[in-house]
Amino acid sequence: MKQAAQSVCAWVDERLGVSEWVEFARHKAVPLHRHSAWYYWGGVSLFFFLVQAVTGVLLLLYYRPGPDAYESVRQITYEIHFGWLIRSAHSWSGNLMLAAIFVHMFSVFFMHAYRNPREFGWWSGVILLLATMIFGFSGYLLPMNVLAYFATKVGLEIPHALPVIGPKIAELVRGGLEVNEFTVQRFFALHVVVLPALFVPLLGFHLWLVQRHGNAWPPAEEAKPAAARKTIPFFPNFLMKDLAMWLIALNVLALLASLFPWDLGDPADPLKPAPPGIHPEWYYMSSFQVLKLFGQWFPGLAGEAVGMVLFTLGLVLWFLVPLYDTTQLAGRRARNTSYFGLFALAVLVATTIWGYAGLR
């Protein structure tokens, strides 16, 4: 019996090289220092993505895009057993995934972990964040309720403000002059086919880079001699801790999804005025507030255009940061980058709070 099992193992190993992976996992180590807690957030983001994939497929079993969209979500919420829970978990997990990605991104930024040789990890990560935000934007329309309708209407005003090509782009994305059932249909295609097809390979690339380069040491630790640095083995020690974090994430998600079930709202009706206090999801609140402020400071649509240009510029600088802050040692550029990160974080937090305060 034992011999048979061993020969099967050997047969598989000869063809797939499993023992190489085991060997790799055995030697992989994770830095241990007082900032180690930040290493878990990429894994937490991945966990919520997996939850999205599973709950998303489950919702796909009953969801119908097009003119029937609201009715099918109503059936999922009120008629299918535990449909409310699956839908609530999908909505909450999407929000938690974005929150985890933000924590992950800022921790990577402040640990300067994007430096050589990890530039591609940073670039793929920023694109994954943007893709996740588009996931959020497109998924938000799918129930076709009042909030979804106006959020999409307002969201598509942003490309509309671009000179010359803007209106054409907005019309093509919308599939008409107003948000309608064709918009739902194409956002559906984007949300469940196009985005996953782009996201999954990019995520694979991102994770492969993590395996290739390992976790980055923060600069303060890197300055120490190698003998003074501590690590823990990836397998099983770090993996167990990672799984413990996943368990905490699962519990948080279960509590939120079941105690605060996601609201269905009223069906979208183009003839009904927008409800008072309507606002975007929290991850768009900052850009919403910035556009609103610039809109007040400049006449006409010029404010929106200026706001958009500044936002895009900030994003480009954010993206290109590995090309500016290249040195391994603490220096002027490292300091400037940290200040830039603090400034970006402060602007995001302040405008988000400002946005919510302005609703009352």
Place this chain on the structure above:
Amino acid sequence: MNETTCHLDALAKGEGLFGRRAFVRVALGGVGLCYAAAIGYPVYRYLASPVEKAAALAAVTEVTLKDAEKLSPGSVLMFKFGPRPAMLIHHKDARWVALDAVCTHLGCTVQYQPERDVIHCACHGGEYDAYTGRNISGPPPRPLTAYRVKPTEGGIVVSRT
């Protein structure tokens, strides 16, 4: 395999069946099972929702076919008895017959052929008697289920026998 070796290790170390290692192992396994059930049960019910709906529909015992008494002799009316296709035949001798329309061989929907006065299945050539539903030729292993038919004023009432 691994389980047993670890277990034997524990025994060898003198920790025994009720040692700390065994206890932790059982406790973790139990908690894991609870999580699996807490996730698995809602997902199972979610997936099974349409099945339950169809099963509730299948529990019907009687169907009233409005205006079916106007069906001309020598013709057939296909209808749904719960979720299942069924057929109401008005024979040329004015007799009414209602039969399940799902072939007992491999589940195709059968058809009434008035010119030959038999029920035929196009999938594998099975044939049934158009009065009793008895399987008369081809692969079908069992007869078609016959329903009770009662012509009334407003229509025809078909019920389980």
